[in-house]
Amino acid sequence: MKQADHWVDARVVSTEDIAEDVRRVCFAPEAELPGFDPGSHLRIEVPLGGGTTLRSYTCVPSPEGTLGVAVKRRVNSRGGSAYIWSLSEGDRVRVTLPENRFALSWRAPQYLLLAGGIGITPILGMARALTARGADVALHYGAERPGAMAYRAELEALLGPRARFYSDADGERPDLHALIAELHPEAELYMCGPLPMLEAAKSAWAAAGRPISRLRYEVFGDSGAHAERPFEVEVAGLERTVTVAEDETLLSALLEAGVEMIYDCQRGECGLCSVDVLEASGTLDHRDVFFSESEKQAGDKMCACVSRLVGGKARIDIGYRA
Amino acid sequence: MFPLNAWYVAATDNEIGRKLFSRRICNKPIVLYRKENGEAAALADACWHRLLPLSKGELHGDNVICAYHGLEFDDTGRCVYMPSQDTINPSACVTSYPVVEKHRFIWVWPGDPALADPALVPDLHWHDDPEWVSDGRVIHAKCDYRLVVDNLMDLTHETFVHGSSIGNRAVAEAPFSVTHTDTTATVTRIMEDITAPPFWAENLGQAEHVDRWQVINFEAPSTIAIDVGVAPTGTGVPEGDLSKGVRGMVLNTITPETDKTCHYFWGFARSFRTEEQSLTQRIVEGVSGIFREDEEILEAQQKAIDDNPDHVFYNLNIDGGSMWARKLIDRMVARERDTADIAAE
Numbered sequence: 086m087k088q089a090d091h092w093v094d095a096r097v098v099s100t101e102d103i104a105e106d107v108r109r110v111c112f113a114p115e116a117e118l119p120g121f122d123p124g125s126h127l128r129i130e131v132p133l134g135g136g137t138t139l140r141s142y143t144c145v146p147s148p149e150g151t152l153g154v155a156v157k158r159r160v161n162s163r164g165g166s167a168y169i170w171s172l173s174e175g176d177r178v179r180v181t182l183p184e185n186r187f188a189l190s191w192r193a194p195q196y197l198l199l200a201g202g203i204g205i206t207p208i209l210g211m212a213r214a215l216t217a218r219g220a221d222v223a224l225h226y227g228a229e230r231p232g233a234m235a236y237r238a239e240l241e242a243l244l245g246p247r248a249r250f251y252s253d254a255d256g257e258r259p260d261l262h263a264l265i266a267e268l269h270p271e272a273e274l275y276m277c278g279p280l281p282m283l284e285a286a287k288s289a290w291a292a293a294g295r296p297i298s299r300l301r302y303e304v305f306g307d308s309g310a311h312a313e314r315p316f317e318v319e320v321a322g323l324e325r326t327v328t329v330a331e332d333e334t335l336l337s338a339l340l341e342a343g344v345e346m347i348y349d350c351q352r353g354e355c356g357l358c359s360v361d362v363l364e365a366s367g368t369l370d371h372r373d374v375f376f377s378e379s380e381k382q383a384g385d386k387m388c389a390c391v392s393r394l395v396g397g398k399a400r401i402d403i404g405y406r407a
Numbered sequence: 408m409f410p411l412n413a414w415y416v417a418a419t420d421n422e423i424g425r426k427l428f429s430r431r432i433c434n435k436p437i438v439l440y441r442k443e444n445g446e447a448a449a450l451a452d453a454c455w456h457r458l459l460p461l462s463k464g465e466l467h468g469d470n471v472i473c474a475y476h477g478l479e480f481d482d483t484g485r486c487v488y489m490p491s492q493d494t495i496n497p498s499a500c501v502t503s504y505p506v507v508e509k510h511r512f513i514w515v516w517p518g519d520p521a522l523a524d525p526a527l528v529p530d531l532h533w534h535d536d537p538e539w540v541s542d543g544r545v546i547h548a549k550c551d552y553r554l555v556v557d558n559l560m561d562l563t564h565e566t567f568v569h570g571s572s573i574g575n576r577a578v579a580e581a582p583f584s585v586t587h588t589d590t591t592a593t594v595t596r597i598m599e600d601i602t603a604p605p606f607w608a609e610n611l612g613q614a615e616h617v618d619r620w621q622v623i624n625f626e627a628p629s630t631i632a633i634d635v636g637v638a639p640t641g642t643g644v645p646e647g648d649l650s651k652g653v654r655g656m657v658l659n660t661i662t663p664e665t666d667k668t669c670h671y672f673w674g675f676a677r678s679f680r681t682e683e684q685s686l687t688q689r690i691v692e693g694v695s696g697i698f699r700e701d702e703e704i705l706e707a708q709q710k711a712i713d714d715n716p717d718h719v720f721y722n723l724n725i726d727g728g729s730m731w732a733r734k735l736i737d738r739m740v741a742r743e744r745d746t747a748d749i750a751a752e
Contacts, residue, residue, distance in 0.1 A: 086455050086501060120744075122519065186498040190483050191505070191520040218521055298485035302497050354496045377493035 090128060090181045097176040098151055104235035106158040107203060110172055111151040112180055118150060123210030124187035124275075124303070127152055130179040133164040134341060140165030141305070141352070143206035143277075144183050146213075152180060155235055157203040159307070164332065187303040189214065193273035195221040197264060199286055201278020202228045207303055208277055209236050216243050221269075225259040227251035227282070261289040273299045279308035280372055302374075306353035306391030309370040316367055316394035320344060322405040329393070335360075336389040339403070346389065346403065353391035360389050360401045367397025408666070409433055409552065410739035411518030413628050414528045415662040416672050417506075418513045419545065423447050427471065429462035431664050433517045437504060438462040442469040447513045448482040451502040455486060461501070510534040512660070512672065518743070529630035533656045533676035540681040541658065542691045543674025548702055550709035552629055552661040552669035553733060558701055559631045559659055560594060560728035562621050568700050572693065577601040577619070585727040592731035594623040600640045606693070607637040610653045610679060618644035618652075623728060627735040633657040653679045657694075667709060673698060 095112035103109045125144045130137045142165075147153025156169040172178070187207050189196075196215055200208040205226055215222040224244055228234045231252050240248045251257035265274070276286055283302055290300045313331040320327065320339070329338040336358050339346055348358035353373030362369065362385050371381040373388035380386065387401075417423075417432055417439055428439045429452050436452035438461045452460045454473040464474040469482045478499070479488035486499030505516040505523035510531040516523035533539045548555060558564065566579040583596035598619040608614035622634040638644050638652025658674040675690050722730060 086451065086453060086458070087498075122521075186500070188500070189521070190503070191523070192483055192503075214521060296481075296487075297495065298481050298483065298487050301485075304497065350496075350498075354498060356492060374497060375492065375494055380493060 087186070088184045090184075092130075092179055092181055095152070095178050095180050097172050097174050097178065098148075100173060103155060104237075105230065105232040107155055107233065107235040108158065108170055109145060109147075109153055109155045110169055111147045111153040112178060113151050114180060114182070116182065118152070119182060121183035122185055122188060123214045124189065124207045125183035125185040125210075126187075126207075127154065127183050128181040129154070129165070129169075131164050131168045133168075133337075138164060138337065139351070140168075142169075143210070143303075145206050145209065152183065155203065155206050167332075187275075187277075187301065189275070190273060190301075191218075193269075193271055193299070195269040195272035196223075197268060197272060197274045198222060198224040199259070199274065199276040199278065199282070200224065200226045201282040202233065203235070204276075204278035204282075204303075204305075205235055205240075206277070208275065209240065211275055212240060212243060212248075222247065223264075224248045225251065225264065227253060227257070227259065227278070230254045261286055262292070265289050265293045265295065268295075271299070273301065276300070276302040277304075280304065280374075281308075281310060283374070284378075304352055304354065304374050306351070306372050306388075309372040309391075309393065311368065311370045311393075311395040313393060314396040316396055317398040318394075319398065319400045320405070321363060321400055321402045322407055323403075334390055335387075335393065339389060344403065345405075348390055351390045353388050356388060358389040359386050360403050361385060362387055363400040363402055365394060365397065365399035367394040367399070369393075370395050408736075408740055409663040410628050410736065410743055412516070412522050412743055413518065413739065414507065414514040414516055414523075415629070416512040416660050416670070417449060417515040417662065419543075419672065420508060420511045420513060423513050425466060427462040427464065427466060429460060430670070432515060432670075433663050434665055435517055436460065437515065437517075438471065439506075439513060439515075440466055440471070442482055447506045447508055449504040449506045449513075449515045450480060450482075450484050451504075453501065454478055455480075455499050455501050529626045529660060531630065531632060531658050531660065531674075533632070533658060534674060536676075538681075539656070539676040539678050540687060541656075541674045541676035542687050543658065543672065544691065544695060544698075546671040546673070546698060546702060547664070547668070548671045548705055549668050550705040551667055551712075552663045552671075553736065554705045554708055555659070555661045555669060555671050555701075556625070556629055556631065556732050556736075557726070557729040558705060559633065559657075560592070560623055560625060560732050561725050562594075562596065562623065562633075563725045564701075564704075568704055569697050572697055573604050573606065575602075575604055578621070583727075585731060587731045587735070590627050590735060592625040592728055592735060594621075594625075594728035596621045597645055599645065603637045607653065611637050611639070613639060616640045618642070620644055620649070625728065625732045625735070627732070628739055629661040629663075629736075631657075631659045633659070653677075667713075671698075 093114045093116040095114040098113045099111045101109050126141045128139050142154035145153045145155045159166040198208045315331050327342045349355045356375035370393045372391040423439050438452040439449050459475040461471050464472045470479050472479045484501040484503035507514045507525045509528045511534045534541050563579050577598045581598040586593045603614050603617045617637045618640050619637045624632045636652045636654035642651035656676040660672050662670040
């Protein structure tokens with residue numbers, strides 16, 4: 086269940102590059118840290134356009150009494166990546182104490198872990214915990230290049246031959262159908278990575294006739310099939326045109342323009358911020374997990390918090406009636 | 408104050424069936440039920456969506472359907488149906504608690520599920536040992552569970568609280584010894600060559616010149632199995648030979664409900680006259696009467712504790728057993744706090 090956020094002040098105690106374009110930043114919160122389990126995340130207040138916005142990051146291993154996050158540098162950052170990368174020792178931040186919405190069940194006879202890129206962050210903690218308890222676990226970890234694989238050495242040491250690594254640049258991909266086929270019938274899959282990988286794993290899982298409740302995943306809503314480009318939307322009823330820059334979301338652009346919206350998760354899960362797309366001159370890049378494949382293909386709705394237009398202009402209906 | 412990383416009895420085996428059963432354990436509302444294969448399941452008793460108790464809903468196969476908007480959760484707590492949308496929110500999940508059915512109880516582990524080892528279930532095997540016959544009840548006591556532990560760890564109180572039944576001066580006057588391990592504490596009291604109280608005299612067939620024993624076995628955090636009985640003096644009780652006597656086990660396990668209330672599961676097992684259901688019934692009624700006397704004392708004590716917030720207990724020599732029990736409980740709680748979280752370097 087969702088916990089109420091518990092905000093605390095914290096100080097940056099270290100920053101360290103742990104892989105290509107991956108930086109770990111550790112915070113010392115001014116509060117007693119509760120214990121937390123793998124899959125936990127924290128939220129951090131990110132200054133943006135005169136106000137603040139919130140970003141969630143998995144808690145990664147960090148020195149005792151601190152909270153650590155490992156963040157990938159993104160060219161078209163939604164603000165969070167650029168902010169974390171701008172931090173240096175001594176800086177003050179506001180963070181929430183850890184919360185877990187991606188917890189291990191501890192019930193399965195076998196665990197398959199899948200990580201793509203920076204999606205390794207929750208998977209790492211799971212691999213550690215499962216290994217420590219002697220669970221039957223295997224990890225498949227893909228990234229753009231070998232050098233971009235944070236925690237690879239640790240995972241190799243931890244899992245030995247049960248960890249496999251795949252480099253996109255070298256054309257390596259896990260054979261998901263084969264991996265899933267050989268699993269125990271009650272095995273569980275835990276996955277974190279970019280949307281295309283998630284969709285591939287979900288469809289392989291369903292094709293194998295496995296129950297969706299044994300596939301657990303976490304998304305960040307910041308990856309799609311296309312690179313970020315600016316686009317425009319015309320809001321029906323308000324007859325206003327809003328420009329969405331490449332480093333902001335449709336939702337944040339609408340809010341900044343004073344368009345009232347309801348929203349909650351801000352990572353493409355809940356569907357509250359979905360808008361009707363009346364017409365569009367550009368391709369829709371759906372980055373949510375709320376709509377089904379067929380709903381996405383229909384192309385008449387989109388989640389404003391994560392999904393984008395690949396350039397061009399759309400006319401949208403947010404439900405406002407004059 | 409209670410450890411969460413422990414097995415606690417959530418219910419007796421007959422309380423849980425093919426309907427939703429709600430009980431608060433360690434401040435956590437939990438819904439319990441049996442799956443179609445008979446195994447028990449335990450979920451957080453609050454819907455992920457709007458927090459309505461799931462126990463108000465209904466069972467559908469092995470799944471629970473919320474009574475409010477129909478969200479459906481499987482026995483691992485995963486949401487498998489959400490209304491008016493084609494997909495299921497990946498975060499939609501309620502806590503599912505590890506469950507073990509053992510010794511005619513449904514045990515749950517309210518803490519870190521990774522540590523829930525079924526081998527750690529406290530020993531109450533007399534409840535399902537073919538050599539023994541047992542029965543018991545559950546009491547909802549309005550007191551800190553540790554007050555029940557204190558009560559059971561020192562039977563001197565029998566003389567005063569239960570003077571009309573099992574207590575006599577011999578209990579209060581006999582010396583006792585206290586021993587402990589890392590997870591258990593034991594109080595042993597042997598009363599040599601005494602007059603047996605009526606219940607024991609009847610079952611032994613002898614009132615005078617008996618040796619009576621009470622061995623209180625505490626297993627942290629809250630299970631207490633008390634070995635009790637009498638045998639004719641000179642048959643070896645002080646040396647540990649109980650074979651010439653009549654023997655019972657008072658089986659207690661206490662589950663914190665809140666900080667100031669608890670579910671007290673007790674039972675009495677015996678290895679004599681095991682064919683007699685009427686005796687079983689008589690014992691349950693008798694012990695119920697005795698425990699009502701305790702309940703009254705414990706609830707009054709809790710109230711007095713609340714009324715005297717600036718005062719703490721004074722401990723006597725007789726409190727050695729309960730002091731050890733509390734020390735072992737405190738140790739479990741402290742260990743839980745110290746446990747370096749798994750994410751630490």
